Amino acid sequence: EIVLTQSPGTLSLSPGERATLSCRASQTVSSSYLAWYQQRPGQAPRLLIYGASSRATGIPDRFSGSGSGTDFTLTIDRLEPEDFAVYYCQQYGSSPPTFGQGTKVEIK
Amino acid sequence: EVQLVQSGAEVKKPGESLKISCQGSGYSFTSYWIGWVRQMPGKGLEWMGIIYPGDSDTRYSPSFQGQVTISADKSISTAYLQWSSLKASDTAMYYCARQGCSGGNCYWYFDLWGRGTLVTVSS
Numbered sequence: 001e002i003v004l005t006q007s008p009g010t011l012s013l014s015p016g017e018r019a020t021l022s023c024r025a026s027q028t029v030s031s032s033y034l035a036w037y038q039q040r041p042g043q044a045p046r047l048l049i050y051g052a053s054s055r056a057t058g059i060p061d062r063f064s065g066s067g068s069g070t071d072f073t074l075t076i077d078r079l080e081p082e083d084f085a086v087y088y089c090q091q092y093g094s095s096p097p098t099f100g101q102g103t104k105v106e107i108k
Numbered sequence: 109e110v111q112l113v114q115s116g117a118e119v120k121k122p123g124e125s126l127k128i129s130c131q132g133s134g135y136s137f138t139s140y141w142i143g144w145v146r147q148m149p150g151k152g153l154e155w156m157g158i159i160y161p162g163d164s165d166t167r168y169s170p171s172f173q174g175q176v177t178i179s180a181d182k183s184i185s186t187a188y189l190q191w192s193s194l195k196a197s198d199t200a201m202y203y204c205a206r207q208g209c210s211g212g213n214c215y216w217y218f219d220l221w222g223r224g225t226l227v228t229v230s231s
Contacts, residue, residue, distance in 0.1 A: 001170070035208075035217035037153075044221040045145075045153065050208055056219060088153050092216040096169040099145075099153040 002027050002091050004100035012108040019076040021103045023089035028069050033093030036065055036074045039102075040085045048087075049074065079105070110134035112142075112204050112222035119228045120194050127190035128225045130204030137185035138162040141207040143218060144178060144189045148200045158207070158216060159187055194229045201226050 003026040013019055023034065032052035037045040047056040049065035052072055062077040076083055084107050089100040115129040130142060143158040157168040161180040168178070180187045187204055202225050205218035 033215060033217075037218075039153075044203055044223055045205075045218075046221070047208065047217065047219045050210065050215070050217050050219075054210065056208075090153075090155070090217060095167065096171075097155045097216050099155060102152045 001096055002029065002094050002098050004089050004091060004098055006087075006089060006100035006103045008103060009101075010104045010106060012106050013079055014108045015079050015081055017079050019074075019079055019083070019105050021074040021076075021087055021105075023067075023072040023074070023100050025070040025072075025091060027094070029072070029091045030093035032068050032072075033091060034065075034067070034072050035090045035092065036063075037088045037090065038083075038085050039088065040082070045088065076105070081107075110220060112206060112220060114202075114204060114222040114225045117226040117228070119230070121231055122194055122196055122229055124194050124229075125190070125192050126194055126227065127188050128202060128227065130187045130189075130222050132185045132187075132206065135206075138182050140209070140214065141216065142180065142187040143205050143207065143216065144176075144187075145203045145205060145218075146172075146200050147203065147224075153203075156189070156202075161185075161187060194227075196229050196231075198227060199229045 007022045034052045036049040039045045053065045086102045144156040146154040156172045159166045161182045204222045206220040208217045208219035
């Protein structure tokens with residue numbers, strides 16, 4: 001199965017700054033079938049990005065995804081207070097689908 | 109409203125059986141795969157398996173094959189996750205989630221999530 005490694009484990013930033021999160025796959029993710037989710041404390045995950053770069057319905061345009069092959073990035077421009085959360089990538093191009101271990105974005 | 113409603117928290121003893129549920133509403137339940145995701149305390153997300161309620165076609169992650177059973181009753185728009193003999197290590201939050209679709213094509217990412225069912229297994 002494909003192993004996804006997210007880095008860094010924790011990102012300490014201030015509101016208004018830009019966050020850059022990485023997700024690296026152990027094998028090529030076919031057709032850029034990669035999604036990103038946000039999970040706030042005590043809540044279920046929420047889909048942000050699918051297909052590596054397509055924003056889900058209702059997701060603000062400060063969230064953007066990029067990448068292909070084995071290297072993918074989630075960028076959050078101008079962090080808002082509600083953006084401090086844990087972010088997970090997931091590949092769904094190979095079976096079984098797998099998640100990364102998560103990156104926590106915390107307030108500096 | 110399009111939603112997935114999960115059953116309530118459970119406290120069980122090791123060796124007991126359990127079946128938790130996930131009811132979909134506001135959309136065609138039989139037309140979307142429903143997956144289950146485990147989150148152990150303080151840990152990340154783990155993809156367990158997925159079912160297509162239209163014909164009960166089911167796939168499991170190798171890590172969970174034989175450990176749990178996923179089923180569905182399309183007549184009541186409900187998917188299930190069950191254990192025959194719980195272990196303390198099954199203590200976790202379990203989420204059900206619906207597959208996402210775009211441009212008429214559907215994939216195994218999840219665009220709609222339930223709120224989760226907390227399962228606690230303790231003697």
